[in-house]
Amino acid sequence: xxxxxxxxxxxxxxxxxxxxxxxxxxxxxxxxxxxxxxxxxxxxxxxxxxxxxxxxxxxxxxxxxxxxxxxxxxxxxxxxxxxxxxxxxxxxxxxxxxxxxxxxxxxxxxxxxxxxxxxxxxxxxxxxxxxxxxxxxxxxxxxxxxxxxxxxxxxxxxxxxxxxxxxxxxxxxxxxxxxxxxxxxxxxxxxxxxxxxxxxxxxxxxxxxxxxxxxxxxxxxxxxxxxxxxxxxxxxxxxxxxxxxxxxxxxxxxxxxxxxxxxxxxxxxxxxxxxxxxxxxxxxxxxxxxxxxxxxxxxxxxxxxxxxxxxxxxxxxxxxxxxxxxxxxxxxxxxxxxxxxx
Amino acid sequence: xxxxxxxxxxxxxxxxxxxxxxxxxxxxxxxxxxxxxxxxxxxxxxxxxxxxxxxxxxxxxxxxxxxxxxxxxxxxxxxxxxxxxxxxxxxxxxxxxxxxxxxxxxxxxxxxxxxxxxxxxxxxxxxxxxxxxxxxxxxxxxxxxxxxxxxxxxxxxxxxxxxxxxxxxxxxxxxxxxxxxxxxxxxxxxxxxxxxxxxxxxxxxxxxxxxxxxxxxxxxxxxxxxxxxxxxxxxxxxxxxxxxxxxxxxxxxxxxxxxxxxxxxxxxxxxxxxxxxxxxxxxxxxxxxxxxxxxxxxxxxxxxxxxxxxxxxxxxxxxxxxxxxxxxxxxxxxxxxxxxxxxxxxxxxxxx
Numbered sequence: 001x002x003x004x005x006x007x008x009x010x011x012x013x014x015x016x017x018x019x020x021x022x023x024x025x026x027x028x029x030x031x032x033x034x035x036x037x038x039x040x041x042x043x044x045x046x047x048x049x050x051x052x053x054x055x056x057x058x059x060x061x062x063x064x065x066x067x068x069x070x071x072x073x074x075x076x077x078x079x080x081x082x083x084x085x086x087x088x089x090x091x092x093x094x095x096x097x098x099x100x101x102x103x104x105x106x107x108x109x110x111x112x113x114x115x116x117x118x119x120x121x122x123x124x125x126x127x128x129x130x131x132x133x134x135x136x137x138x139x140x141x142x143x144x145x146x147x148x149x150x151x152x153x154x155x156x157x158x159x160x161x162x163x164x165x166x167x168x169x170x171x172x173x174x175x176x177x178x179x180x181x182x183x184x185x186x187x188x189x190x191x192x193x194x195x196x197x198x199x200x201x202x203x204x205x206x207x208x209x210x211x212x213x214x215x216x217x218x219x220x221x222x223x224x225x226x227x228x229x230x231x232x233x234x235x236x237x238x239x240x241x242x243x244x245x246x247x248x249x250x251x252x253x254x255x256x257x258x259x260x261x262x263x264x265x266x267x268x269x270x271x272x273x274x275x276x277x278x279x280x281x282x283x284x285x286x287x288x289x290x291x292x293x294x295x296x297x298x299x300x301x302x303x304x305x306x307x308x309x310x311x312x313x314x315x316x317x318x319x320x321x322x323x324x325x326x327x328x329x330x331x332x333x334x335x336x337x338x339x340x341x342x
Numbered sequence: 343x344x345x346x347x348x349x350x351x352x353x354x355x356x357x358x359x360x361x362x363x364x365x366x367x368x369x370x371x372x373x374x375x376x377x378x379x380x381x382x383x384x385x386x387x388x389x390x391x392x393x394x395x396x397x398x399x400x401x402x403x404x405x406x407x408x409x410x411x412x413x414x415x416x417x418x419x420x421x422x423x424x425x426x427x428x429x430x431x432x433x434x435x436x437x438x439x440x441x442x443x444x445x446x447x448x449x450x451x452x453x454x455x456x457x458x459x460x461x462x463x464x465x466x467x468x469x470x471x472x473x474x475x476x477x478x479x480x481x482x483x484x485x486x487x488x489x490x491x492x493x494x495x496x497x498x499x500x501x502x503x504x505x506x507x508x509x510x511x512x513x514x515x516x517x518x519x520x521x522x523x524x525x526x527x528x529x530x531x532x533x534x535x536x537x538x539x540x541x542x543x544x545x546x547x548x549x550x551x552x553x554x555x556x557x558x559x560x561x562x563x564x565x566x567x568x569x570x571x572x573x574x575x576x577x578x579x580x581x582x583x584x585x586x587x588x589x590x591x592x593x594x595x596x597x598x599x600x601x602x603x604x605x606x607x608x609x610x611x612x613x614x615x616x617x618x619x620x621x622x623x624x625x626x627x628x629x630x631x632x633x634x635x636x637x638x639x640x641x642x643x644x645x646x647x648x649x650x651x652x653x654x655x656x657x658x659x660x661x662x663x664x665x666x667x668x669x670x671x672x673x674x675x676x677x678x679x680x681x682x683x684x685x686x687x688x689x690x691x692x693x694x
Contacts, residue, residue: 070408109440118439125407126431126439133431136396140404140412143365154404170397177392326441327476328606329499333558335609337637342644 009229015288021062021228022283022294025054025276027301028083031092034305035099035114036259036267043313044099046113047263050080052256053189055275056225059232060187061087063239064155066122070148074123074141076134076156079115080189081127088122093308103318109325110318131162135171135186142175142182142248151243157187161194163208175248176215183246185238189225191257196265209252218248225253226275229282343514344522344529349485350381350450350506351533352519353492354413356550358387361496365405367391368398368415374540378417379452379511383535384545395421399428399449403435403501406447411496416451419505420462426470432501433476445501448492453481454576454627455665455676456509464665464672466627468575469634471503472605478557479604481505483578485515487602490555498557507575521550560608562615564589566597569690570615572638573625574601577677581625584682594690604634612638613646620651621689627676629661651694657685 010018032051039047050057061084065073077084082095094106095117101110107117116127125137138156145152162168168188175182188208192199205211212220219241223234231253238249256272283289324332332338344352357363364387368377372390376383391398395416402414416422422429435443455464471479478500482488488506495502514526523529532546563578564585571581578600585596599615601607616622622642624635639654659665660675 074404074408076404105440107440108438111440112438116438118442120442125404126435126443128431128438130427130431133400133428136400136428137404137407137431139397139401140406140410141408142404143401144405144408144410147364167396167400170392170394170400173392173394174397174401179389326437326439328478329436329444329446333606336606337641342640 009233010286010288013232017062018283018288021058022279022289023297023301024058024061024083024087025279026297027092028054028058028086029276030298030301030305031082031086031095032259034309035095036263038096038099038309039114039263039267044101044114047099047267048079048113048261049115050082052191052258052272052275053080053225054083055228055279056189056231056253056255057081057083058087059228060084060155060235063235064088065152068121068123070145070152071150072123072152074125074138074145074152074154076125076138076141076154077127078131078134078158078162079127079129080159081157082115085117085119085124090117090119092305093312096308096312097315100312101317102312102315103322104315109322132158132165132167134158135167138171138184139174139182142184143180146180146182146246153183153185153239153242155185155187157189159194160188160190160192160199160203160208161197163188164202169211172211172215172218172250176218181217181247183242184248185242186248186250188252190252190254193257193261195261207252209250212250218250220250220252222252222254225255226273226278228275228279343516343526344485344519345512345514346482346485346488346506347379347381347511348529348533349489349515349519350492351383351385352522352547352550353489354382354385355545355547356493356552357411357413357496358385360552361493362411363387363413363496364410365412367401367412369393369417371415376535377415379506379508380534381450381506381511382415384533395425396428399425399432402447402449403428403432403445406445406501407443411446413448413450413496416449418463419451419453419467420465422451422467426474429474429477429503433474436500437476444499446499448495448502448504450504450506452508452511453505454507454509455672456576458667458669458672459508459665460667461664466629466659468505468604468626468628469632471505472634472637476500477605478502479505480557480602481507481575481604482602483507483510483575483600484517486517486519487555487561489519490553491557491602493552494554494557497554502557505575509576510579513579519550520553521548523548555602558603558606558608560602560611561600562597563600564596564598566595566619568595568619569621569623569686570597570599570619571623571625571682571686572599572601572612572615572635574604576627577625577682580679580682584679584686588686593687596686607638609641612642616642616646617649620649620694622650623655623657623685623689625657625677625682625685627659630656630658631661633658652689652692655685655689657681
């Protein structure tokens with residue numbers, strides 16, 4: 001436990017926000033567990049998500065300059081980002097709708113699988129099942145924001161396995177072009193695995209953030225993503241640098257992967273460090289919360305999710321002809337082939 | 343008359359002046375070179391990117407999502423193959439987001455054979471591009487269409503893959519571009535960068551005006567009644583030449599339908615022409631196996647079988663792993679004028 005000094009970051013964040021952070025972490029965990037339950041219970045399909053990353057992702061979500069347009073942060077996220085989205089105001093029921101692929105799924109109209117949100121109102125660009133292409137699209141919003149007079153930045157995240165792809169390295173190169181450095185916070189969440197393959201067996205770099213050493217003006221840092229406070233401070237520092245200097249920052253967060261890769265690997269609980277338990281211990285040890293009150297948060301969020309799930313089960317699936325919507329922005333040409341053959 | 347590279351350059355200038363194009367980029371796109379085929383010389387918004395095709399497409403898509411209208415270039419279409427899943431993202435973003443994110447962007451790239459470029463400088467991508475649904479694909483064959491299609495592509499709220507037939511980039515047109523000076527030499531002095539030091543050179547642009555070619559609309563470049571040649575890109579002027587010579591020699595009345603857009607394609611235009619002639623040869627320089635025109639032939643058989651007087655034909659490139667260098671080999675692999683003539687003559691001569 002850090003010392004309770006005047007500079008104690010816990011005091012700086014303040015008890016009210018700390019409890020809000022806690023509630024978001026709990027909501028994200030319970031949402032993921034509900035999605036797993038739906039996937040296993042035949043009430044949806046493939047599950048993938050971010051249980052274990054709630055501390056880092058909530059700390060990130062609460063520090064994003066949220067909104068639409070170049071004056072706000074642009075977000076290029078991968079599929080373990082539910083805690084960020086909830087911190088930004090995403091409604092849990094919409095994730096359930098996407099899991100069940102009902103017509104009311106606001107992210108994809110029943111087309112994409114769970115965890116792939118799209119929210120233009122907060123500059124969240126289309127999330128993709130690909131593990132690394134977001135590092136490329138972040139270049140584009142980064143260019144737009146580098147041209148604009150704003151302190152808004154682009155934020156991109158991905159996993160450790162995806163950092164082997166060229167797209168991650170493309171992002172580093174483009175973000176550090178002397179001709180136009182880009183204001184991008186480049187995040188890698190390192191949970192130590194790509195599906196079943198251990199990072200340590202495939203990567204010789206000590207830290208993924210060490211790639212920053214190739215670019216003299218791009219700081220790189222590795223932080224314990226299971227530690228809410230350390231994550232908060234690292235993100236605060238990184239965002240401040242990017243906002244002010246209009247240059248990239250590479251931040252690696254080591255985090256747990258509490259339910260494995262996805263439903264494909266069983267989605268069963270794995271005994272790794274639990275960031276929520278660690279945070280609750282800190283809150284109670286510091287006298288910022290009572291255990292009983294924290295448990296009430298779990299109960300309330302759980303009830304809300306159960307109610308949302310019950311509602312989603314009553315909602316209709318999409319009409320089949322809706323697949324022809326959104327193929328082109330100006331509509332489907334009358335003679336476009338729609339029969340699927342002869 | 344302007345050539346196609348000049349026409350594209352003028353359209354891009356019109357785009358940066360009038361249509362909100364703020365980023366024109368790619369490998370060697372900016373000064374001093376202005377593109378390996380000079381299509382971006384003198385543009386105020388053109389800049390050089392890293393040699394990273396996936397990064398180029400990703401940057402364009404991100405810019406489009408940020409509300410811009412970027413035009414990016416892949417230096418040769420042969421280099422685009424490693425961007426296919428990025429092109430898929432361009433094409434499926436609107437659909438996968440339930441209509442929430444449009445991607446108004448243009449990816450332009452020189453395509454096809456005809457400059458003795460051998461492997462990696464001669465390939466076509468038309469058929470693969472047509473499988474990336476949600477992406478619009480256009481391919482002009484004249485400078486005026488190149489100008490109009492580029493302006494239409496910039497205006498489009500969909501991602502557009504703009505294929506530039508590289509063998510035609512230096513070919514001059516038969517029609518003036520709106521605003522183009524009639525004096526070819528004057529145009530050259532105004533907008534072509536000088537050789538040598540270009541650091542102080544600036545283009546003097548003619549007063550260009552808006553001119554769009556509707557995406558999805560084919561053009562009858564030569565009317566006829568006995569046979570339809572459905573074509574696009576490099577093979578379009580070849581087909582036009584054959585049709586004119588057949589008419590002059592009394593060998594038959596050949597209609598040339600220049601598709602101009604592959605996706606969406608002008609199905610009504612194809613049907614109308616074939617309904618008139620009853621005979622059709624599809625001519626393009628893509629390889630034979632799973633050729634884009636095979637889809638059109640299948641659809642013709644489905645929908646117009648009893649209106650066809652003879653079997654529909656395809657004249658395409660031979661399905662070799664690459665386009666070979668030696669001229670004799672290249673001419674053997676890629677369709678040439680004599681083969682178009684032969685295919686047209688056979689289709690005309692076959693008893694109904």
